[in-house]
Amino acid sequence: MPIGGKKQSPVAVELEEAVVVSEVSGREWDVSGAWNRMFESRVLTDYSYAKGLGKIAQLDGGESLEYCYGCGKCVPVCPVDLVSEYGPRKIHRKVQTGLDLFSADELWMCTTCGNCLRVCPKGVNMIEIMPAVREVSVGDAKVPDELQGIFEKTFRYGNALGENPRRRHAWTKGASVPVRVLSSDPTPVDVLFYVEDYWSYHPRGQQAAQAFSRTMTRLGVDFAILGAEEKTVGDSQRLAGEKGLFDALVEDVTATLGKYEFQRIVTPDPHAFNALVKEYPKRGFTYDVLHYTQLLSPLIEKMNFVNSIDKKVTFHDPCYLGRHNGEYDAPRRLLKAIPGIDLVEMGRCKENSYCCGGGGGGMWLDGFNSNHLSERLSERRVREAAGTGAEILAVCCPYEVSRFEDAAKSTGNEHLRVVDIAELLDEALGGVETI
């Protein structure tokens, strides 16, 4: 059992079948739980390989599910298993014994956090298996309603929130520094700040975008944004199975990027970072891409800190910055550079960081998954953060501020402030007042 875990009790699926009717008297006998049922033969060959593992193995990306030899290393590190019954080994076994993953709710529960792949001796790659199977289900229009709405909004407006594309840079008004928009001033620029959806539209994300803009201005970084022309890079939509939508976004995003001259792309969104580093090059588009912590951490020397933040702070590694792309140090260097901050680590950090639940489409499946989870992954994570005694939970992924702030409220940990590193830096550098 996981530490402090609330396992859901197993579902008794056989109960209905476990009634036998006597051919003589017509009497019904309930034999569920009867000892002699233990001897009923049940062998793997009873189940169809072609309809199960075989069907998944045929998919591009689905090959590795059947490599599983059942060692079970993935289950204790699976963030979803901790609050439900999940994990690649269990999925493998269920598919082997008749689960139709293409129409099962289990299909949508994986957050593609990648912790299973890290420990798997056989290379069972859920980050490829899940999107491949989901793609088939999306193609058959078997999509949870919540997710369907997100896909439609992303296709129509270029952002998952369904917000007006022309208001994408509305946040710049509150930045207190000029933020150049390339469509109105297309001269070459060093840093293209790819703001992405949640920093563009979510009120808390906008505050982080404004803070980051002030910090770049203070450090003399030459930067600009795409404004209304920006569309989401689409990585989470891809991992949620809408590959057609991702392809459409790649075409639009690269066409827009092709119009301007810039040296580097800097994004706050580890999901966008992941796609630009790994997926766009596969389609022939290679850029010099940095996460915003990677842009800022070499510039610490130039930072003139004026405020001390005398707080105990813990840091949550985003899956798509850390585990997927190996960057654990840049955010920590920034936090340690801020005067006064006492950085404490959570038990699960760096390679073994616990997923917030937002990846791989999880951001948009809260209602759907609530039927299957004993608590949200974000709630589990916030309790772990609060357990360190920290007063601030520092994050550097745009999904997390809203997820963890909600979780802090729902778990009674309102005292825990959830703050983006960009905001902490801005506060230490003097904030709006000294700009």
Added chain:
Amino acid sequence: MKIIVGMRQLADLVEELEVADSEVDIDRDFVKFVSNEWDEAALEEALLIKEAVGGEVVVVALDEPDVDQTLYSAIAKGADRAVKIVGVEEGWTPTRLRAQLLAKWLESEGSWDAFFTGVQAADDLDGQLAGLVGATLGVPHAAVVSKAEPEGSSLRITQELGGGTLAESIATGKVVLGVQAGRQAPRYAPITRIRQAMSTSSIEMFEAPEVDLGPGPKVRKIYPPQSKGQATMLDGDPVEVAEKIVELIRAKGLVR
């Protein structure tokens, strides 16, 4: 069964609408257009019938902004053909004109069994499209349809009559329906399939003929709702507040 579904584009309310300088239309230069949600329900109902008894679904729309996306999405969902009526003056199309144009195309199309369209749209001014199309063609019409199920070669229709009353009837022969809701939410059109539709199918064009609209209403002016600032806050416990409300209703002569 061959079902025609009439679809139309409306200003997307994600944008803030502004009145054009002409004062008789919204400013259409800066708004996105989306398909009318009641038309989507009509399409879903038509596709369900096609899946149950076979046949053909044809979508038809006027050439309006972003209409191609709506038509290709319809094909991706399962429609067989898409038709665009071109050559209509840009800007707001009165529903009577829309009805005349659709009727002309329906006449040219020849044989069909049913024409479905949304029972209403946000920019309807002079009435419901389905009723007007039915009247123009002399085909029986039913409005506020929440279900249309195939029964042999006929359709069993459920209508909302208001006041919580539902009515069922059987439509034999040609029929025009204004659809309020489908039996299920409009299905998802996977983007891959929409893109496939864009590259493999084409939209048929139909040149809009001259039509005579006859007498009808004309827009004189449109303007945003004016706020009057007449809210009165009532204080006190619920019983006191309730008494005050009753007093007010009596004083204003709202009940007899």
